Amino acid sequence: MFEGLKKKLSGITKKLGHSVESSSMTTEIKAEVPMLEASASPDAPNISEMPNPEISHVQPSVAPAPKTPGFFGKLKMLVIEREFVLSEKGIDEALLELQMVLLESDVAFPVAEAITNHMKKELVGTHRKIRESPEGIVTNALKHAIEEVLGDGFDLAGYIKSHEKPVKILLTGVNGTGKTTSIAKIAYYLQNQGTSVVVGAGDTFRAGAIEQIRVHCDRLGVKLIAHQEGADPSAVLYDTVEYAKAHNTDVVLADSAGRFHNRVNLMNQLEKIKRVMKPDLIFYVDEAAAGNDAVIRAEEFEKTISTDGVILTKVDMDQKGGAAISIAYTIGKPLVFLGVGQGYPDMKPFTPSLIIDAIFGGEE
Ligand SMILES: Nc1nc2c(ncn2[C@@H]2O[C@H](COP(=O)(O)OP(=O)(O)OP(=O)(O)O)[C@@H](O)[C@H]2O)c(=O)[nH]1
Ligand SMILES: [Mg+2]
Known part of the structure; x- marks a missing residue:
């Protein structure tokens, strides 16, 4: 790192x-x-x-x-x-x-x-x-x-504690950056804190996406709400929120299909998801190893759909650190989590010392 x-x-x-x-x-x-x-x-x-x-x-x-x-x-x-x-x-x-x-x-x-x-x-x-x-x-x-x-990051645990339940969290970002994996890792993290979670399979677009999130949820023992491939993701996520309300679930984690900010149809779909699901928090997901590209994409997303924070994945594979250092300052939104590996525990709530220690710490 x-x-x-x-x-x-x-x-x-x-x-x-x-x-x-x-x-x-x-x-x-x-x-x-x-x-x-x-x-x-x-x-x-x-x-x-x-x-x-x-x-x-x-x-x-x-x-x-x-x-x-x-x-x-x-x-x-x-x-x-x-x-x-x-x-x-x-x-x-x-x-x-x-x-x-x-x-x-x-x-x-x-x-x-x-x-x-x-x-x-x-x-x-x-x-x-x-x-x-x-x-x-x-x-x-x-x-x-x-x-x-x-910056100081974002105290998700504190937010969940003080906010009306269910807290609805939507992950979005470009293709393959680690949204689905991050949903699973966050579910694992929250469950370990005694927070109940339901996941919505909001990526109905990519073949195999529903199956991918189902495997994670089965492994973690987390409830998944899913429709058929090609279904309207707003409907899936609406049902997920309804499930959480009916079962007093603390947090809804909504997966979504990968998209670029300039794909009008997919961005309109995201707008609809926002209107229907009314997320409390939208986290932008990108990979640290993408460097400058990640920062530029985050800026574009921020302009198109205002977010509440950033999840930076694949930090373990990043040599340069530029995206990690730049992204929060550039878009003016806090870093929330850093993905530092492929395992479920490899999701670290962001604190500045995670990055400072990696840059200035002793030999690993
Ligand atoms: N090394 C490492 N790999 C990661 C991390 N997060 C995700 N990955 C890997 O990145 C790949 C893509 O992850 P996904 O979660 O499927 O990404 P996605 O954004 O949901 O992809 P789409 O749904 O296709 O847009 C998988 O092979 C993950 O295991 C991380 O923090 N570190
Ligand atoms: Mg995915």
């Missing part, structure tokens, strides 16, 4: 660290610290005789502090500590290089720009202590910037 991006970013943060180091300006931070009474006797050295000003610690006195400060107690000692202040010069060029690396990894242009802008804001003017590693500072700034564009 994201191995290519991980390698590239580790290289560029090292480089950025060097740029930060060479573009840092040395500065002396001056702070006034009250002198202790015991050392502030007439015999005490005056400020100009104080030891090396780079030593910033005031030695504690053995004598008790006076109750009321006398004349010498009011004296301050000048403490000087050396720091680096990161300047814009030099960082700019390195950030541009980072932007190129992000673009090569299929991060969408506005997202790459948002990341480098965020980093610049965090880095420029930062005070760095002499022994602090510039690479560490850069890596932290990059993590914060990526967290910013990833």
